[in-house]
Amino acid sequence: MLLHPGVGDxxxxxxxxxxxxxxxLVVRYDLRGHGDSPLPGEPFSNVDDLxxxxxxxxxxxxxxxxxxxxxRIAIDFALAHPQRTSALVLVAPxxxxxxxxxxxxxxxxxxxxLLEAGDVDGAVELNVRIWLxxxxxxxxxxxxxxxxxxxxxxRAFDVQLAAYASxxxxxxxxxxxxxAATRLGEIAVPTLVVAGAHDLADFRGxxxxxASGIPGARQVVxxxxxxxxxxxxxxxxxxxxxxxxxxxx
Numbered sequence: 001m002l003l004h005p006g007v008g009d010x011x012x013x014x015x016x017x018x019x020x021x022x023x024x025l026v027v028r029y030d031l032r033g034h035g036d037s038p039l040p041g042e043p044f045s046n047v048d049d050l051x052x053x054x055x056x057x058x059x060x061x062x063x064x065x066x067x068x069x070x071x072r073i074a075i076d077f078a079l080a081h082p083q084r085t086s087a088l089v090l091v092a093p094x095x096x097x098x099x100x101x102x103x104x105x106x107x108x109x110x111x112x113x114l115l116e117a118g119d120v121d122g123a124v125e126l127n128v129r130i131w132l133x134x135x136x137x138x139x140x141x142x143x144x145x146x147x148x149x150x151x152x153x154x155r156a157f158d159v160q161l162a163a164y165a166s167x168x169x170x171x172x173x174x175x176x177x178x179x180a181a182t183r184l185g186e187i188a189v190p191t192l193v194v195a196g197a198h199d200l201a202d203f204r205g206x207x208x209x210x211a212s213g214i215p216g217a218r219q220v221v222x223x224x225x226x227x228x229x230x231x232x233x234x235x236x237x238x239x240x241x242x243x244x245x246x247x248x249x
Contacts (some may be wrong), residue, residue: 001050001062002028003070004099005092005227007131008152009035012067014239015233022239024063029053031070032170034156039163039170043189047080047176054084062089063249065240067229068131068203069094075210076176078187087249088191088214090242092199092226095206097179104202120157127153134198134225145230184213190247191217194239196224218243 002013002020010028020026030037031046050073054062066074067089071093078085100108114123132141132149154211163170191214195207202212203226211219221238226232 001059001064002026003050003055003066003073004028004031004034005065005068005070005226006031006034006094006245007068007127007156008149009156010229011035011148011152012229016065016237019234019237020241024244025059027053027057027059027062033160033163035152037159039160041163041166041168041170043168043172043174044170045174046140048174050077051081051084051115060084061086061166062096063244065089065091066093067091068226072096072180075180075187078189079180079183080176082186082188085189087189087244087247088187089110089195089243090191090193090207090210091228091236092196092203093193093206093210094203095181095210096175096207097181098100098202098206104200108133110135115157120154120161124150124153131226132201132230134196135200137198137225141231148230149227184210185215187214190249192239192243193217193219193221194228194236195221196226196228197221198223198225202228 004010006014009030013028016024033039043175061084064074071090071094073086074094111123111126128146129148193207193211195204207219211217222228222232222235228236
């Protein structure tokens with residue numbers, strides 16, 4: 001099961017699906033507010049959505065591969081439904097209960113200010129620069145990759161802004177309680193943590209925290225920022241397939 005980052009949609013896994021499908025049944029979908037999935041004007045849970053999708057497809061147990069926000073969902077799902085989780089691959093993951101740094105808060109505030117000013121293009125470019133380029137990196141990212149990220153983020157903003165302008169607005173979003181950051185020792189499935197060497201310090205710190213807090217977890221650092229599946233697809237594919245084979249998931 002492939003869970004995309006908050007900056008994108010299911011198309012972010014285009015570089016993985018074919019390779020993974022040679023050995024596994026592969027499912028990817030758009031999280032609420034992304035791609036073709038609308039936001040409801042009511043409370044919802046991404047974890048419940050994932051469980052409902054597995055039920056609908058008749059899948060009893062799955063290996064979860066989550067990038068960023070998708071990683072947070074995968075971790076929460078493993079805590080809420082351990083019997084339905086066979087393995088975790090957490091790629092530059094977010095983490096429920098993580099206290100964001102001032103740097104991360106400033107980025108959130110900058111995005112909010114741009115959106116409130118009606119500068120959606122500026123907010124899109126901010127996200128591309130931070131999540132794909134990474135802070136302070138000079139090496140260029142392929143133009144087609146930048147275009148993919150920008151298009152997905154623009155579509156997400158269009159869906160989300162329309163939803164929050166409606167009545168009633170979406171949410172609140174329900175997460176597992178107590179938060180995952182306080183419960184890492186409960187995770188008992190094989191876990192691979194993939195970090196980006198050029199990612200924000202918050203996410204490199206989360207990767208370290210997961211690798212040390214989840215029993216038996218292994219961490220690998222790739223020469224990428226926050227979206228290794230787009231930057232280093234073949235390298236990520238090898239890592240994930242070898243890990244799943246070794247863990248029997």
